[in-house]
Amino acid sequence: MPHTSRYQKVCDVFTNKVIACTKDTPLIEAVKLMRVHNVSAIFVKHQQQIVGVWTETDCLTLNFSDLTLRQIMIEKVMSSPVLSVPSQQLLTDTAMVFNKHGVRHLLVTDANDNPSGMISITDIVSNQGLEHYLQFRPINEQYNKNIRVVPSSLAINDAVNLMREYAEKVILVFNEDENIHGIITQRDLLKLITEQHNHLICWDLASRPLYKISPQDSLFDAYRLMSESSIRHLVVSENNQINGVLSLENLINEIETAYCCELEKVLQQRDIALQHSQRNLFLANKIIDSSLDGIMITDSNGVIMQVNPAFTHLTGYKEYEVIGKRPNMLSSGRHDKNFYIKMWDSLTKTGVWQGEIYNRKKSGDIYIEWLSIIEIKEPSHSDVTYAAIFSDITERKSAEEKVVQLAYFDELTGLPNRRLFNDRLSMALASAHRDKQMLAVMFIDLDRFKEVNDSLGHNAGDTLLKLVSERIINTLNEGDTLARLGGDEFIVLCEVESVAAVIRLAEGILNHLNTPFKLEGFEVGVTASIGAAVYPDDGLDSETLLKHADIAMYRSKDVGRNSFQLFQPSMNARSLERLAMMSRFQHALENDEFELHFQPKQCLKTGAIMGAEALLRWKDPDLGTISPAQFIPLAEELGLVVRLDLWVINQAGKELTLWQAQGMNPGRLAINVSACHLSQGKLADNIKAMLTRYQLPGSLLEIELTESSFIGSFSQAKEQLQQLKTLGVHIALDDFGTGYSALSYLTKLPFNTLKIDASFIAKIPDEYGNSQIVAAIIAMATSLGLDVVAEGVEHASQEAHLATIGCNIIQGYHYCYPLTRQQWIAFYNQAAKGYSESTLTS
Numbered sequence: 001m002p003h004t005s006r007y008q009k010v011c012d013v014f015t016n017k018v019i020a021c022t023k024d025t026p027l028i029e030a031v032k033l034m035r036v037h038n039v040s041a042i043f044v045k046h047q048q049q050i051v052g053v054w055t056e057t058d059c060l061t062l063n064f065s066d067l068t069l070r071q072i073m074i075e076k077v078m079s080s081p082v083l084s085v086p087s088q089q090l091l092t093d094t095a096m097v098f099n100k101h102g103v104r105h106l107l108v109t110d111a112n113d114n115p116s117g118m119i120s121i122t123d124i125v126s127n128q129g130l131e132h133y134l135q136f137r138p139i140n141e142q143y144n145k146n147i148r149v150v151p152s153s154l155a156i157n158d159a160v161n162l163m164r165e166y167a168e169k170v171i172l173v174f175n176e177d178e179n180i181h182g183i184i185t186q187r188d189l190l191k192l193i194t195e196q197h198n199h200l201i202c203w204d205l206a207s208r209p210l211y212k213i214s215p216q217d218s219l220f221d222a223y224r225l226m227s228e229s230s231i232r233h234l235v236v237s238e239n240n241q242i243n244g245v246l247s248l249e250n251l252i253n254e255i256e257t258a259y260c261c262e263l264e265k266v267l268q269q270r271d272i273a274l275q276h277s278q279r280n281l282f283l284a285n286k287i288i289d290s291s292l293d294g295i296m297i298t299d300s301n302g303v304i305m306q307v308n309p310a311f312t313h314l315t316g317y318k319e320y321e322v323i324g325k326r327p328n329m330l331s332s333g334r335h336d337k338n339f340y341i342k343m344w345d346s347l348t349k350t351g352v353w354q355g356e357i358y359n360r361k362k363s364g365d366i367y368i369e370w371l372s373i374i375e376i377k378e379p380s381h382s383d384v385t386y387a388a389i390f391s392d393i394t395e396r397k398s399a400e401e402k403v404v405q406l407a408y409f410d411e412l413t414g415l416p417n418r419r420l421f422n423d424r425l426s427m428a429l430a431s432a433h434r435d436k437q438m439l440a441v442m443f444i445d446l447d448r449f450k451e452v453n454d455s456l457g458h459n460a461g462d463t464l465l466k467l468v469s470e471r472i473i474n475t476l477n478e479g480d481t482l483a484r485l486g487g488d489e490f491i492v493l494c495e496v497e498s499v500a501a502v503i504r505l506a507e508g509i510l511n512h513l514n515t516p517f518k519l520e521g522f523e524v525g526v527t528a529s530i531g532a533a534v535y536p537d538d539g540l541d542s543e544t545l546l547k548h549a550d551i552a553m554y555r556s557k558d559v560g561r562n563s564f565q566l567f568q569p570s571m572n573a574r575s576l577e578r579l580a581m582m583s584r585f586q587h588a589l590e591n592d593e594f595e596l597h598f599q600p601k602q603c604l605k606t607g608a609i610m611g612a613e614a615l616l617r618w619k620d621p622d623l624g625t626i627s628p629a630q631f632i633p634l635a636e637e638l639g640l641v642v643r644l645d646l647w648v649i650n651q652a653g654k655e656l657t658l659w660q661a662q663g664m665n666p667g668r669l670a671i672n673v674s675a676c677h678l679s680q681g682k683l684a685d686n687i688k689a690m691l692t693r694y695q696l697p698g699s700l701l702e703i704e705l706t707e708s709s710f711i712g713s714f715s716q717a718k719e720q721l722q723q724l725k726t727l728g729v730h731i732a733l734d735d736f737g738t739g740y741s742a743l744s745y746l747t748k749l750p751f752n753t754l755k756i757d758a759s760f761i762a763k764i765p766d767e768y769g770n771s772q773i774v775a776a777i778i779a780m781a782t783s784l785g786l787d788v789v790a791e792g793v794e795h796a797s798q799e800a801h802l803a804t805i806g807c808n809i810i811q812g813y814h815y816c817y818p819l820t821r822q823q824w825i826a827f828y829n830q831a832a833k834g835y836s837e838s839t840l841t842s
Helices: 027-036 056-061 091-101 121-125 130-134 156-165 187-194 219-229 248-276 281-290 309-315 337-350 394-408 418-435 449-456 458-475 499-514 542-558 569-590 628-638 641-661 675-679 683-694 714-726 744-748 768-783 796-804 821-841
Strands: 020-022 041-046 049-055 084-086 105-109 115-120 149-151 170-175 180-185 233-238 241-247 294-298 304-307 352-360 366-377 384-392 438-446 481-486 489-496 517-519 522-524 528-535 563-566 594-603 609-620 624-626 669-672 701-705 730-736 753-756 787-791 809-811
Touching (some): 027 041, 027 187, 049 105, 056 156, 056 187, 084 091, 091 105, 091 121, 130 219, 156 170, 180 187, 241 248, 294 309, 309 384, 337 352, 394 418, 418 481, 418 489, 438 499, 438 542, 449 458, 449 522, 458 481, 458 499, 458 517, 489 499, 499 528, 499 563, 528 542, 569 628, 609 821, 628 641, 641 669, 641 675, 641 683, 675 683, 675 714, 683 701, 683 714, 753 768, 768 787
Parallel strands (some): 020 041, 149 170, 528 563, 609 669, 669 701, 701 730, 730 753, 753 787, 787 809
Antiparallel strands (some): 041 049, 105 115, 170 180, 233 241, 294 304, 294 384, 352 366, 366 384, 438 528, 481 489, 517 522, 594 809, 609 624
16 A cells, blocks of 8 residues: 555645746746746736746747747746646545646645645655555556657757647757767756757757666666656667657556556455454554544553554644553543543453543643544464554534534524423423422513514624523523524413412513613613413413413414413414414405495585595405404515505506596595505505506505604605605605604605594594694694695584684594495495585585
């Protein structure tokens, strides 16, 4: 087997320097640089990047009769692109690259793909243990017999042309006068560049005397002569007759073939030798040297006799540092005396010990190794030796621990995950059943966590989740379990003495979360919706308890969030109703089960219709009429609210087209759109597409938005509303007086109409302070040039009061209930007829 390991890499043999010049370097300077550093190739750089290479072989491409040759820039004659290999590539693979591309030099790159050196064919050959392959192989037919011989008087330019034409890397030169031969190689041609010669003939450049070798000599003799003489070509001669030339390339080809055959043969011999005799030291040592596992051999007294290269790689100790010493120099101190007593007891009884052991490297680092110790007794000898074979499994153990961590713990917070929680819940239920104790399972879901991610980014959201988990843990008792199920969902398992204790714990968690968190310079408030189920009252098994706690949590969200709900049987029916609604909703959207109703608005001065608001209705064949207050939040939760908006927008276009066809002119049709639609930045484009599809002017349409629609992304909302304004679409601010009610929005955004929320209208004219607020809103809107619509007018007294304080438009049951399409058309025709007759009468 070769002296070097079969796993030897480029980094073990390459030249760790890169001789390079810039691409505008004159050829003569580049060649001088090559000769100074005694290299056969030079790399070309441009802007710190290797862009080409020039080698001795490239001399054959030059025109030596060109007087400007020496000053030509290296860029003009270099080869590009440059072939490279990573420093960690095996030499066997690198040899294949040389063979495939027919080159002699490769650039070596480091782990960051930066140039770190050069490797040549010679580097590989010098490290392949040539004695083993070449010593008994005669030269025989391995050389080039068809060598070209030229007369000594031949002009050197003509000789170069011959070499180029016939792809010769070497030619012989015969001097008839002196009856001797010389040789010209590619390297000799470099002299023509660095030294000023005119009208040279071949004999002037030829090297002599020749280095000769007999065909009967071995290839190893040839290689040794080449190495000692620093040459790459030998003349093969017999009986003073030149038979040909043996080049280093010929030698390399033979080496590669012999190497592969020999390696296979030696490996077979190794297996046979191991089965029949362990006293074949030569083969055993080679096996030890090539092993990737660390191997240490000691005598019967435990004195180290031999270690392999892998031992040095794994422990950091060189061979000379450990030979003659005892293995306890590697001891980590983590194993007690009893551990080693058991180890030696096993060795004595069975001759083998295997197991994990902590040891210490030369650097002081502790590592885990898988160690096998084998007792070796020779049949014909009384001496006992021990072979310790080990591999570093630290990374594997770390990976195993990480797998366990990922399998049972949440990666972000370090809390138990769903799998581990379920395991603990099963064990806790068994214990509670045996000891007749109570257990509580508590679902915790953060309210509006998505807003934090959308506004501050996911990194801030992750930080918030970790801070929340820490606060919740601080409220729990020892032995309680907090787990993260994913997203912003947490779950608590705790032993309790009473239902009152569950309520106290939930209130404690809510109170702890009410204190704002500091994230990236902002104070962020977080609330949570909590639902709990108690064993044994609310369920006897894991699945039932978890389901009931989840139902209670959703009930907590339904009643306004930031609250706690304990499971009640009535919630189950509500949950089933919600599930049924979810399964029907998408079906309803796909099968056009929704319809628009229309509620007209009235001018207080003239009594005329001032447009209508389109109200979405869903009448399910199985579930009956479903309130928008139920299915709109459901659409948001399912991510279908924008799709629902698009249905309303398209339906509005159809209705407006129908109105025009029937000669109806009731004013603008108002539709409500979601905040999500506005934040996506596609509302204006979708409205424009509808108007284009039905060939409608934008002035027939009014978009109603609530203040929450543009709180999170004001600049984007402003851009969208400006685009709608350009289309001629009117924009109404709905539910004014609730929510944020920032007056600055009225001047910064292009609103046309202000709609006063029905909660204010319901309290006029009886409630003094409320009436003054409504009057102030109307006065402010009028001064800003905005139309004012009072929503929810249900009594004549409200209408009369609104008329006295300057409100010009009302909407509500007092004037008209929401109408179906046919009812609306009939209502409009009747109202239009009555308005026309009253006009004629007046």
